[in-house]
Amino acid sequence: MPSLFESFTIKGLQVKNRIVMSPMCQYLANGDGTITDWHFVHYGARAAGGVGLIIVEASGVENRGRITDRDIGLYSDEHIPGLQRLVDYCHTFGSKVGIQLAHAGRKSEVVEEANVAPSAIPFSEKYRTPHELTTDEIQKIVEAFGQAARRAVAAGFDTVEIHGAHGYLIHEFLSPYSNRRTDEYGGSQANRMRFAMDVIRRVKREIPEDMPLLMRVSASEYEAAGYTPDEMAEMVKQFKEAGVDMMDVSSGGNYPIPPTHYPGYQVKFADQVRRAAELPVIAVGRLDSPQLAEEVVRNQRADLVAVGRGLLRDPHWAKSAAVALGNDLEMPGVYKMGY
Ligand SMILES: Cc1cc2nc3c(=O)[nH]c(=O)nc-3n(C[C@H](O)[C@H](O)[C@H](O)COP(=O)(O)O)c2cc1C
Helix, strand or coil, X not given: CCCCCCCEEECCEEECCCEEECCCCCCCCCCCCCCCHHHHHHHHHHHHCCCCEEEEEEEECCHHHCCCCCCCECCCHHHHHHHHHHHHHHHCCCCEEEEEEECCHHHCCCCCCCCEECCCXXXXXXXXXXXXXXXXXXHHHHHHHHHHXXXXXXXXXXXXXXXXXXXXXXXXXXXXXXXXXXXXXXCCHHHHHHHHHHHHHHHHHHCCCCCCEEEEEECCCCCCCCCCHHHHHXXXXXXXXXXXXXXXXXXXXCCCCCCCCCCCCCHHHHHHHHHHHCCCEEEECCCCCHHHHHHHHHCCCCCEEEECHHHHHCCCHHHHHHHHHCCCCCCCHHHHHHC
C-alpha cells in the first residue's frame, strides 16, 4: 500500500516522497521574466524542507502569455541560466523540480500586450476583450510551447507540466463556455481539444523519452455552459494517448465565481480521472492536513498530493507532516537539531 513518505517513480523520474509543491505564481520575477533572489529563497526553502517534487510556478511561453509583468518567462534563451541555477540548487536537497508551461490567454494582465483567446469574449467585465486567434497564430503559440519545453530541458528540469487549467489559454479552448469558434479549433469536443493535443505533441518532441510529461486540468468548470467532469475524464484518455504521463487534477478558473472550498474538495475529480484514464494523478486542494494527505495516497485516490498554501505558511510542511505521521524525513545540516 503506497504512503505519503514512500518514493514514487514515473519513467526516469524518481521522487523521494509523494509530496508535491503546487505551482504558485510569486509575481516577483523581473519585468523581463528572469527570476530573482526571491525564487531562490522561496523554492530553496521548500526543497530544504523536504518536498519531493517542486513544480515551479506558471511560466509564460510568450510575454503576452504571462499572467502579469512580474511572472517568470520561458520565451527567451535568456531565461535559462537563472532557472538552471535554481534547479541545481534545489537538487542539492534531493528535491526533483518541474516547471509549469503556461499561456494566460484572455486572463493575461501584461500591460504592454493585447490579450488573445479562442473567441473575443472577456473573462469578466474587469478584463480586456481578447483578440480572437487565427489558425496561423494558434500554430505559433503551439511552437512557443515547444520552444519553452526545450528551454526547460536545457535548464535541467526533471519534468514539465502543461498548464491546461484555471481558465488560461488551453482551458479556454477546451471549454464550450469560452470557445465559440466555428473552425477546426472549436465546436465539437475533438475540435476544442485540438489546441491542447497540438501542444502536448509539440512539447513531447522536445523532452527526453524518459522524462514524464505532466498536465494540469480543471476537471469541473462549475458552470452549466462548460464541460462536465465526465467529459474531462474522457478528454484525459486522449491526452494520455497523445503523450501525457501524469495528470494534476484541479478545477474551476474559467468562470468568474469561484467554487466552495473545503478540505479535499478536488480529490473526487483526481480519483475519477485516475480510474477512468488509468494513469497516475496528483490531487490538490486543501490537502494540508497530513492525515488527509496520507488518506488520499493510502486509499489510492491519487498517487501524489500537491500542497499550495500550506507550503506558503510552512516551508517545512513536509517535515511537519512526517513528524505528525511518525515518519522519518532527513533535514539538511543543523536543521536536524530543530526536530
Ligand atoms: C499565490 C498562489 C499562486 C498560484 N499560482 C498558480 C500557478 O502558477 N499555477 C497553477 O496551476 N495554480 C496556481 N495556484 C493554485 C495552486 O497551485 C493550488 O492548486 C491551489 O492553491 C489549491 O491548493 P491549496 O489548497 O493547497 O493551496 C496558485 C495558488 C496561490 C495561492
